[in-house]
Structure formats: C-alpha cells, structure tokens
Amino acid sequence: MSIKHLTAAELVAAAGLCLFLACTLLAPWLAPYPPDQVVGFSWAAPSQSAWLGTDNLGRDLLSRLIWGTRISLVVTLAAALIAFALGVLLGFIAGLRGGWIDQLICRCSDVVMSIPTLIWALIVLSLLPKTLPMIILVLGLIEANRVMRVARSLAMDISTQGFVEVARLRGERLRWILWREIFPNALTVLLAEFAMRFIFIMLFLSALSFLGLGIQPPTPDWGGLARENKDGIIFGVWAALLPGLALACLAVCINVIVDGVLSRRSTPGARPRVPGLSAALPVSSAVDVQAADAEGVGEKNG
C-alpha cells in the first residue's frame, strides 16, 4: 500500500501518531527543559522561553507534556501487552477447550465484569503501593478480562471451521492448533481490539492519575498534569485542558488508522481468511454494534 492510497484523514492521523511516537521515544531530546526544572512563576503565560507557559509550580508546561506523553504511553503499552497476553491465552483456551475450564473462566470474568473497572481499580489501588509496575499490573489484569471475552468468541467461531476440525482429527495438540490455526486467523480482529484497548487503558490510566490514584507526582503523566493544574482553570489558565486534548487527539488518530486498515482488509481484493468473520465481528472503534451486547459502556471509565 503506497502513500498515494491514503485518504487525507489517514495522512493527518499517521502524522499525528508519528508525533506522539516521537515524543515517547525522544522525550529527553525534544523537551526544552527537564520535567522538574522550575523556569518561571506559576502559570505564566506562553512566552519565548516557555512555549506553552508554565504549570502550577512554574515548571515548563511543554516539557512536562512531552515527558508526560512518554510516561503515559509507555505505561499504557505495558498494561495493554499484559492484558493481551493474558486475555488472549485464557480466551483461546476457554473457547477451544469448552467444558469446565470454560465455565470457570467465564464465571470469574462475570464477577469481575459485574462492577465497573474504575471501581475495582479504586478499591485495589487504595491500599497497594502506587508504583509504576503495580499500576501496570493492575490495569493489565483488569483489562485482560475484556480481551478474554473477545478472544474467546473469536476462538469459538474459528474452531468451528473445517481446517481446525481437520487439524484436530489429524491429532494436533492444543498448543499447535492455538498457535498455528486460531491465532493467525484471529490476528486482524485482535489487532483492532488491541488498538481499542490501548485507547481505553489510556483513558483509564489518566482517569486514575487525575483522581490521584495513578502515577504519583512529581512524575508527569497526562491525568496527573490535569490534576496539578486544575485550580488554574478558575483564573482562566487552560493548562489543565492540554493533556486531555492530547489524549483525545491520539485516540482519534488511532481510531482513524485502525478503521482505514480494517476497511482495506475487508475489501473484496483482500479476502478475509475466515469467510464471514470480518462481517460478523467487532471491528474498529468503541461505537460499534457489537459493543451493544452487555459490555459496551461501562468501558469508558467503568
């Protein structure tokens, strides 16, 4: 696929994504100041030396935003990877094995799902030490549940296909079937789900940090930046809005790109590997028909 085939929206989204990636990878070189250095008065207006102004303690806002992007995205990525590794594994096993393993996994998942994820996180993090690995672990474990649901239904769909039956009759082991038959066919949908999960974990993490239960100051992250600068709103300082805006921009960029990739995958030229699957399964963003079934909304924060 060459650049010529991209739509304007996709080009902008790709550029935006590159910008966020650059911030994540190159924060120490891109940021004009270290994140903790005081460069002026608190909530100073944008100037030559501090392009976005300063924050509540007089630190350069742009630098903190860039460093915050790095921390937020790295933590989100780590949590999403944990959620996926665990969720996909459990989901595939549940979907493929069935029987009591399936029942056990599903009932546990029902319980976890029965109250919103934010409340779980609040309860669990209220006493745990709020270190980075702990936050990553908690987010990953909570979100693994929803990944598990998707992976399980995918595995059940795919395992009714002829080629899985053949592999089973051939006497292949479970691990081989999972890895060689189910996984490649589930990949497209799983990637779309990964992008969506990433957005939700990002929202989740910044909500926690905003409430003071996520990443702890002085480490900058998006939710924490909004929290630190929220009092400035009363004086008309918009510093608290910037992290939310950055988050929303990134989410829209990811959404546009995933939609683009998926719509190309399902064009007649590129035949989906499993007939009918691409039509029947959840694709793209959070606002999809499939989300209507029972799990949709709590997602955003819940």
Next chain:
Amino acid sequence: MVSAWIDAARRPLPRLIGTRLALSLLMLLVVSMLIFAGIQLLPGDAASAILGQSATPAARQQLELRLGLDQPALSRYLSWLGGMLRGDFGVSFSSGQPIAAALAYRLNNTLFLAGCTALIAVPLALLIGLWSALHRGSVLDRGLNALTRAAVSLPEFFSGYLLILVFAIWLGWLPSSAAVFGEMPLSTRLYFIALPCFTLILAVLGHMANMTRAALLAIQQESYVETARLKGLSPWCVLRCHVLPNAWPPIINVIMLNLAYLIVGVVIVENVFVYPGLGQYMIDGISKRDIPVIQACGLVLAAVYIALNLLADLLSILANPRLRHVD
C-alpha cells in the same frame, strides 16, 4: 404474539425473573467478598496504611485492636456483611461518624445528578438516533458519527474543565463548582448542577444515539421489513409496527448500560465539579485511608450497577417475548 403467550404460560415469567434476581444477589455476595478480601488481604495492611510506615509497634497494635483486626478474617467479614444488611455501615475512621447517614445523603445526590442527566439525555438520544437512522447518509447522520467517535475518546476531566472555562469563567453564566447542600431549593440546585449535568450528557449522548441508530438500521435490513415496505405500508407504520418492536431490546440494553455508567462512572465528574456525591465520598475516603468508607462506597456502587444491569435484563425480556426462551 400467540406463541409468546403460549411460551409465557410454559415458562412463567415470575420464575424467570426470580432466577435472574437470585443470580444478581449471588453476584453481589461474591463481589462483597472480593471487596472485603481485596482490602483486608492485600499486601500493605490497613494499620500501616493509616499510620504510615514509621508507626511505633504500640500504636499499630492499639489501632489493630480498635479496628478489630485481631479477629480472624472470616468473622470480620460476617459481622461486616451482617451490619450492611441491617443498614449499619460502620463508623468512619477519619470523622468517627456513622457512615450510613453520609452515604445516604451522597447516594441521593449522585442519583439526583444522574437522574437529571438521564431525563435529558435519553429522550434526546432516542430522537437523534431515530432521525439519523431514517435519514441515513445525510450530513447530520455523518456528523453524529464523527461526533460520537470524538466524544468516546474525550476524557471527562477535559470536557468538564472546558465547560467550566467557557461557561463559568469566560461567560460567567453558570457556577464552576456544584457544591450543593441540604436545604437548597430545587431551582438553585438545578442551576448548580447544570455544568456537571452537561458534561455527563456529552459523555453518554453520542453512544446512546449511535447505538439506537445501529439497532434500527440492523432491523431495517431484515427481509420482513422489506416485505412490509413492499406491500405499501407507510414509512411511519413500518417503523412503528415492524422495526421498533424488534429494536427495543438492544436499545433498552444500551440505555440501561449508560445509566449504570452515569451512576457509577460519575466519580470523575463529581471530582471535577466538587459535587458531594458518592464518587467524591469514595475518593475522599481513599485519600484519608478510611477503609470502612471505601468498602461501603464500593459495595453500594456495585449494588447499584448490578441492579441496573438486572433491570436492563428484565426490561429486555419483557420487551421481547423471544428472549424468554433463550435459556
């Protein structure tokens, strides 16, 4: 319709409702165990969480005695659960006051905020969804789609502060904090919660409208709708007699889920607007390490969430006879 009646006679509805109710209660019981276990058994024990790492052993021991931490976990759980059932939520560590009264007041506030939001957002969402399903592909339809996508990824601490900045600071029309108190007359109260209400509407409206649209569109592609259209029924009649009855269950589901989200997920909005609701109470409890408050809030929020999900289940069963013999 006839088959539905027969079916209802075969599997009496009360029994079905009873099963769902029992399941929900069971779920609540398990959740209560998890909440209790989560707080009592996790590493980082309560006493050192309250007193800090540098507490003297004597102070710790005294605190543990006061909290009843010398008892075994099971008996503590049972007495906690028993107290909950009698409406006794224990005593707050930080204020020394009984939790039940504060909890009732906070829950009331949260329900009021969520109720006001629902009263505006639900009819509006249904209308927008209906309209854009009927005018598929129009500018407004596509606009709605784009807006919904943007709104889903907009964190509330962004939209909330943006609204404060615009309406409270720049324009000066509305108050920036929603600090309501007991004897406020209704009109003042509504004036104070206008902005949080607006923020919440932004959060749920797009999703509900889009789901309504999707449900309607999915039904409109069914062959029986085409038949109805081909036999010359008016568009309104097709919608009313053939599309809507089948679209209700998914729509009800989405609405109830959004309501559940409203009541439970308002934590952030309450925090932004300093609204004395349940979510704010819980966050306060967490920052003061007030374990009984955290437990009580967690359990009440879980109960509300489970109850709304149960209601969604029951309403969609009632709205769609076919769902009655699914399981």
